[in-house]
Amino acid sequence: MKYLIKTAGILLLLIKTTFAMAQENYEIIAMISPPNPDMSGIAVSSDNRVFLGFPRHADNHKEFALAELIDGKPVPFPNKDYVYPSTKPYKEWLVSPHGMYMDKNDVLWVLDDGKRSGQKEIPEGAAKVVGIDIHSKKILQTLVIPKPVLSDDSHYNDLRVDLIHGEKGSIYIANSGFGEHYSLVVIDIASGSCRDVLLNHYSTSPELQFMGFLEGKPHVYDFKNQSFPNGGADGIALSPDSKTLYWTSITGRNLYSISTDLLSDFKTSNQQIAEAVKNEGQHPACDGLAEDEKGNIYFGAFEQQSIIQRTANGAYKLLAHDRENFVWPDGLAYRNGYVYVTLGQWNRLPGFNNGKDLRKPPYLVVRIKVSN
Template structure:
């Protein structure tokens, strides 16, 4: 797999009021009719460039090992679906037999790794959405997988089954909470390739699983939604999709794992729910619905991530940007640049936030059968506490 190298995660988070205002940019110092939002803002480094396939999930272990996922649900590529990036090279992980295409049963290999994360013990977790482009889901393909970087061995593989798994499921992203359940609980967003999104809750010790909030507004696409992508106003049409869309997608935990934050992809709202309630299999969907809190606007977000201070980072494919929601409900721009195209997987590590740029909105399925993607695809990182200059000079 080709790669060109450019460079050789607190306090509990309180649910902020939905009416908090975003932080305004400083006033311009030069009288001009220039649109000051046109210029780039913030700094980023290109960690890696990928010729093909496009990256999605990204995660780093406490020791700094960096892993990238390359799903196959959009393009059924022949490369590794999970790889470790080290010494300027992508290495299939945990080994070639598991990560590369093969004749092994879907349950015994990685099929299409999408969302990725680490738990509070530093172990790597991923959602294998199990989907190959143009093919139906196979039994055993969609699963939650845990790998211990200390041994490079799979220690958990929980196959998702009906009725938790639906034929049109798109198991998108996940977070792992080790504070509930004998061995922890996994929360998964099913954004759905159809019109049936939901949250999925899985007990690690027993594999017990269920589908929740499948009809709640917090997991659903917004009717009449319109996105502006690369300057084009695009209305959501489930029968003729023109941009990346879906229900429950982005997900992240508060630093103490007490709260789960999540959002539909085709929406600008952010939602939160206590994990103690969500992880309790005795609670009904009505109980869960009463516990959901609408936390207000956050823009169009694909990936979500949290830093140790409880601040939430959101990707935004309308503005080629990464924003940060502060604990008081205000927002900052971390980076905005035309090269930050279709920001997807996001992960906070030390003083940086890492993000993959897969150019998903340029896929043929959204552009009349024409694949408009232009490799390389990027993995970038941005400093999370650097001042973001707002240019007042003409472009």
């Protein structure tokens, strides 16, 4: 019995030490407070410039929608006219940028979900993907998501840009759904052609019997009585060779993948795409994903208030944990040996808490050193 007690004590000490080491393994690079809004998407350039998106779908704020962090402070990017609310056509300004991605050429791709809190409609031209040259600050591409692909029940959450399929590349978008409309969206950059695939497929939809913990309290998924952020396809990642796309549902625990040879080919039928989906096993329930050049995938595990690494061979590793600050890890980006994370507090919004806003600014942006 003494041996068992001693062994259990050593094990507990090891667990505590592991969590303590992981908890210290991050650096705060920005603390954002009102009147600046709560951020979501994040992207990092080859020379470590950091860009943040500030969506309006949960809070129809009047501040900038896209910014670059300069000396830890958000500065409107590429210019004020493009990122503040405007009366110009929706195609000509950022309405509600969500997911962001930096390609190998340092082009910043911004996914505008087009949705503003309190407004049911997503006007045509509001939902789009924009490519920005971060050096010249020029808008290189504006790819509008048209009807009938566009639905007011769509929530275009995150994206990846594949530069090897198509004349100028292909874009893959995770649509987690404001209503019960879940899918992946594929855009051919050269032509602007766009289509919805895997619509309400099991791999893009919420897991109906999902239950999870948020800040120590259990929550059961109920679309008609929502007590925590939920939806379908959300986190998205691309393999280093751009041959495989991965995605997760925000209300689910299964990682799915598909060949981009099939997904990018508009001649492939919906049935062929559905039949090609692979289940890659379970993962911690999460919001955003990030990936690196070695095929590792990173998860913002909201139940565990942690950042988790999945190696290319399917092993999982704890990178960082903080019960106080990792309330809702949201956007993730990997660059030059670091994982960058926006620490949202979306589960504390009034809509999930009987009308009470439980958010506690400042909102943090952190980075975590990865040992590969």
